[in-house]
Amino acid sequence: MARTKEQNDKMSLATKKKIMEAGLKLFSQKGFSMTSIKDIAQTAGISTGLIYRHFSSKDELFGELLENTIRELSKAIQFLSSHVSPLQAFAEMTSDLLKDIRSSEELSCYFLLVTRSILEEEALVQLAGLQKSDLSLFEKAAELIEKGQELGEFKPGNPFKLSLLYFSAIQGMAQMKLFMGERYIAPEVQDIMALLLR
Amino acid sequence: MARTKEQNDKMSLATKKKIMEAGLKLFSQKGFSMTSIKDIAQTAGISTGLIYRHFSSKDELFGELLENTIRELSKAIQFLSSHVSPLQAFAEMTSDLLKDIRSSEELSCYFLLVTRSILEEEALVQLAGLQKSDLSLFEKAAELIEKGQELGEFKPGNPFKLSLLYFSAIQGMAQMKLFMGERYIAPEVQDIMALLLR
Amino acid sequence: MARTKEQNDKMSLATKKKIMEAGLKLFSQKGFSMTSIKDIAQTAGISTGLIYRHFSSKDELFGELLENTIRELSKAIQFLSSHVSPLQAFAEMTSDLLKDIRSSEELSCYFLLVTRSILEEEALVQLAGLQKSDLSLFEKAAELIEKGQELGEFKPGNPFKLSLLYFSAIQGMAQMKLFMGERYIAPEVQDIMALLLR
Amino acid sequence: MARTKEQNDKMSLATKKKIMEAGLKLFSQKGFSMTSIKDIAQTAGISTGLIYRHFSSKDELFGELLENTIRELSKAIQFLSSHVSPLQAFAEMTSDLLKDIRSSEELSCYFLLVTRSILEEEALVQLAGLQKSDLSLFEKAAELIEKGQELGEFKPGNPFKLSLLYFSAIQGMAQMKLFMGERYIAPEVQDIMALLLR
DNA sequence: TATGAATGAGCTTTCATTCAT
DNA sequence: CATGAATGAAAGCTCATTCAT
Structure with a gap:
């Protein structure tokens, strides 16, 4: 069948962590406005859309x-x-x-x-x-x-x-x-x- | 021709000064990205286009x-x-x-x-x-x-x-x-x- | 193998019916563009991915x-x-x-x-x-x-x-x-x- | 000098009218969601950005x-x-x-x-x-x-x-x-x- | 077969910049 | 010289679609 709930949760958590790490790094380096969602996604190694699964x-x-x-x-x-x-x-x-x-x-x-x-x-x-x-x-x-x-x-x-x-x-x-x-x-x-x- | 060259130069200089004062104030207060050209023009009391006569x-x-x-x-x-x-x-x-x-x-x-x-x-x-x-x-x-x-x-x-x-x-x-x-x-x-x- | 072919077919048919019912309801109520695949999946009580097994x-x-x-x-x-x-x-x-x-x-x-x-x-x-x-x-x-x-x-x-x-x-x-x-x-x-x- | 205020107003009004005509036509033909701002701009014969000068x-x-x-x-x-x-x-x-x-x-x-x-x-x-x-x-x-x-x-x-x-x-x-x-x-x-x- | 995390094209919106007047 | 209407590239965000499990 599908992935188990625990597997999903683990993936989800890992992704969120990657996003937050990338965000912290870029925001503190370049500031809010100069940091684009695309920047964060690239730094985190994910797609832009995925960020919106974790942050509205x-x-x-x-x-x-x-x-x-x-x-x-x-x-x-x-x-x-x-x-x-x-x-x-x-x-x-x-x-x-x-x-x-x-x-x-x-x-x-x-x-x-x-x-x-x-x-x-x-x-x-x-x-x-x-x-x-x-x-x-x-x-x-x-x-x-x-x-x-x-x-x-x-x-x-x-x-x-x-x-x-x-x-x-x-x-x-x-x-x-x-x-x-x-x-x-x-x-x-x-x-x-x-x-x-x- | 209406104005003399000197008069023009003086006006030009005054305008440039107004722009730079507005820019300094806004950039240092709000940062580069958060400050728009329109902001600067309004603060300086001139039109947006005029800024581009003084700065490229x-x-x-x-x-x-x-x-x-x-x-x-x-x-x-x-x-x-x-x-x-x-x-x-x-x-x-x-x-x-x-x-x-x-x-x-x-x-x-x-x-x-x-x-x-x-x-x-x-x-x-x-x-x-x-x-x-x-x-x-x-x-x-x-x-x-x-x-x-x-x-x-x-x-x-x-x-x-x-x-x-x-x-x-x-x-x-x-x-x-x-x-x-x-x-x-x-x-x-x-x-x-x-x-x-x- | 767990289920027989017939059982699978029956399930499959039931799923397709659920999707079509949900689709008919939502499309006629909210229109094509306002209805998302996720909406339909939720209304039908299934996952989004499953819709694509029945409709390309x-x-x-x-x-x-x-x-x-x-x-x-x-x-x-x-x-x-x-x-x-x-x-x-x-x-x-x-x-x-x-x-x-x-x-x-x-x-x-x-x-x-x-x-x-x-x-x-x-x-x-x-x-x-x-x-x-x-x-x-x-x-x-x-x-x-x-x-x-x-x-x-x-x-x-x-x-x-x-x-x-x-x-x-x-x-x-x-x-x-x-x-x-x-x-x-x-x-x-x-x-x-x-x-x-x- | 610049354009007179009346000229500007006339241009502005003409543009707004073009936008509204295009909007009325497209919205009533294709509906709100299916009509993109780009569509409206093209139909009105203007750029997308200009629409936002007239409608927020x-x-x-x-x-x-x-x-x-x-x-x-x-x-x-x-x-x-x-x-x-x-x-x-x-x-x-x-x-x-x-x-x-x-x-x-x-x-x-x-x-x-x-x-x-x-x-x-x-x-x-x-x-x-x-x-x-x-x-x-x-x-x-x-x-x-x-x-x-x-x-x-x-x-x-x-x-x-x-x-x-x-x-x-x-x-x-x-x-x-x-x-x-x-x-x-x-x-x-x-x-x-x-x-x-x- | 079934799931939902992940992707990316496309949309709305903003704004530096240009240009007719 | 001075204006602000007009442009279009680029940003934030959505969602149909794919795919590893």
Whole structure:
């Protein structure tokens, strides 16, 4: 008879994953408008029509990728909150982020996807959720910074402002890496930490 | 004949200026693909056809704006080089850049235009020129940093790497400002300088 | 081997019948272009692929339904010819057609299918056959009308023209019924017969 | 300088008229789905893109044509209402409609457009308005029939039912004409009037 | 035989670009 | 020089059809 349901599900899932990987890569590299459905299909090695079996529109695909981003950011929030020493938490997070940036891997793409999605006005609906999520990341970080300031490890000043300073710098690094490619030389953890420590 | 040649030239120049201002504003706000020629014409208060008397294509308009950016960056390079104290040079440049970012003014737009132009693959031709110009900015800055290191003012380490660190952070700030709008709180000069000083 | 040839044939036949019923219903309700193969498959309770085991294309399915229509019309022709009294023949046929229209049943669908197939230019091939068949229906009816005129029962005038008048009206009723649904009030037999009688 | 505003308006109006004529012809002949924007553009002798300068979508073009139809039907209603003798009113209207059908002219197309729009589920919004308008035509006609019945000119029976009978027949004629083309022989006024008179 | 994932041609729609005025 | 109507290539999306299982 036909394929079994499990076989179909497996195929379907594999295809969806291919599409999302291609989408993440292309959207974060070229932006929403510059990335065509055909591009994504070619990168994923499938036909254009097949994308519409998994996502009802280009916007929806983009939206789902953004939601993933939110989820990834939430994980980072969790990570920050669950650590005891603010200093250690930031050091580890910075180390992870720089590693990602160096290797241009997924999280780095996510960071840029966020940036792009904001600059392009697509996805206005998701944006609300995204900005909130992003802000709450900044706020969680700010709380940690405040705790660090009490411990005398972090430099004094408005903790939220310092949080923004930190993430702006990280974002700039991801962008620059994408811009310069192999010629980019990523900084060391302590270079970034200098923004926060006394 | 009604108007004199000079009058025509003056009008022509004024029109071109209007187009470039509109282009800079829209491209840096919405990105290359999201900005239509009609948008630019409306913002400039002229007809679409007139744009093509001054620029042979949308790409060319974009390219010319990029070239302007390069020129602006060159000025920054000049500024850096002509100052005696590296520390003072960086402090002043940082102050200027942060001021621009705070007020979202022209130079800030230029910065984002560069970023966008890199992410969108339009303007591949100009890119080469831009990257070179950009790199030369980074290199000039690196030279200054090196000098500063010799004077014991700057922290030790690969000067080019520190230069990248500095400009990445600046770029991240500009992006974040655009993202968050009024909610963004720009850092102080010494917060940024912490990246470079011991 | 599991099933016998006969069992397979029976299943096959049952499937084909289900497809044709679904096709007739949907094509006459929504028209050729608005009806998708997926629609038909779902209505028939089978997979899309299976339709192509029975019909080589959507057009062919439509064509076969049209051929059925021709066959139905032929039966009406036979019916007309075999009756002695032209008056009685028309009265009975009219009664049957109005009954169909009132109940929106199969023959009514067929009528509309014909109409639709003519308006949509699909099925150009079948059309030839259909028009011929249709014309021959009109001609048979015309012959009967002529006979009725000789008997003094029908009004004088070009018999073919009267035949067209009659079938045009019937077709209009079918259409109007579909249009208005429950709000439609079908006429009585004698209302239609007034077109033909003195 | 440029074209004057009047010249532009004239060109614009002429183009819009060409589009609407092509649309009316093709939609009523082939139906909404079978008619492509390319078809309309070719028939109108313009480019596809130009259609979108006058109508924001295919649906809107169709909708505007439907609104025209409503307006035409309203005129017919006015015509009916303003005449003194019901008999004369119907005779004249019938004469006009048959003339249109014979020459396949505009009003005939409008009639079929209505029919098609109902069969295809596009234009659901307009449909409400259309059906109401159509019904009010039937009701106006019914009133006239009732008056005629009081004068003893029209046959007895439910006036609304007779009204439907009349318009169904007219609609059937229009359809048949389109179907058979030159081979169609239209009936005389009194042939149709036989539906209503004693 | 039966399934539904996968394909790709073709449709609607957008927009950079041209050109008559 | 200035306009905006007109063009047509290219994008997003649909759906008849194929094919591996």
